[in-house]
Amino acid sequence: QITLKESGPTLVKPTQTLTLTCTFSGFSLTTSGVSVGWIRQPPGKALEWLAFIYWDDDKRYIPSLKRRLTITKDTSKNLVVLTMTNMDPVDSATYYCASIVGATSFDYWGPGFLVTVSS
Amino acid sequence: QSALTQPRSVSGSPGQSVTISCTGTSSNVGAYNYVSWYQQHPGKAPKLMLYDVTKRPSGVPDRFSGSKSGNTASLTISGLQAEDEADYYCCSYAGSYTSWVFGGGTKLTVL
Numbered sequence: 196q197i198t199l200k201e202s203g204p205t206l207v208k209p210t211q212t213l214t215l216t217c218t219f220s221g222f223s224l225t226t227s228g229v230s231v232g233w234i235r236q237p238p239g240k241a242l243e244w245l246a247f248i249y250w251d252d253d254k255r256y257i258p259s260l261k262r263r264l265t266i267t268k269d270t271s272k273n274l275v276v277l278t279m280t281n282m283d284p285v286d287s288a289t290y291y292c293a294s295i296v297g298a299t300s301f302d303y304w305g306p307g308f309l310v311t312v313s314s
Numbered sequence: 315q316s317a318l319t320q321p322r323s324v325s326g327s328p329g330q331s332v333t334i335s336c337t338g339t340s341s342n343v344g345a346y347n348y349v350s351w352y353q354q355h356p357g358k359a360p361k362l363m364l365y366d367v368t369k370r371p372s373g374v375p376d377r378f379s380g381s382k383s384g385n386t387a388s389l390t391i392s393g394l395q396a397e398d399e400a401d402y403y404c405c406s407y408a409g410s411y412t413s414w415v416f417g418g419g420t421k422l423t424v425l
Binding site for chain 1: 316348350352358359360361362365366369371403405407410411412413414415416417418419
């Protein structure tokens with residue numbers, strides 16, 4: 196059974212750095228073709244893909260936020276970490292961790308994690 | 315503004331069919347057969363319903379089908395059921411630089 200779960204701070208202040216952790220089970224990020232990443236959804240708005248890391252450590256970022264994002268993995272602990280610098284209230288959103296395992300798109304998702312940016 | 319354009323809302327009665335369109339460009343939908351669709355109920359995580367335009371993950375009913383023509387992909391739900399009422403998002407691969415783009419979402423109401 197494949198599961199993913201997001202964790203991190205629920206509240207961050209403007210200009211601070213957000214660090215989110217995705218802990219997963221049921222698959223390995225060392226398996227060819229597998230990837231894990233992050234997608235966010237502001238309240239009442241659409242999904243927005245942010246970043247993904249592949250089994251071979253290749254990394255992809257949304258161009259508009261690339262300078263603020265860093266994604267890393269720890270395959271021994273089955274986790275993926277996303278950092279986003281210089282947080283702003285517009286970054287308030289539910290952040291989802293998702294994987295590409297058996298399909299060519301995001302086939303497994305975590306329950307989501309609400310992050311609020313406010314002073 | 316989302317990279318892919320979807321109608322804000324669609325509706326249908328139980329048993330009917332509805333189609334949701336997803337219009338992109340020659341750089342995303344038109345360039346790759348990596349269009350996927352997600353169902354999202356309120357307060358829940360999205361669920362993959364279709365990928366590679368037409369493929370259904372295990373457990374997704376065959377009432378859900380997909381197609382693509384040019385820069386527009388479509389999701390068709392036949393035999394509408396009350397539990398199909400949800401938001402639906404399309405997504406397309408857009409190349410190694412942009413990677414993935416989503417649509418703005420469509421709210422499906424089952425009358």
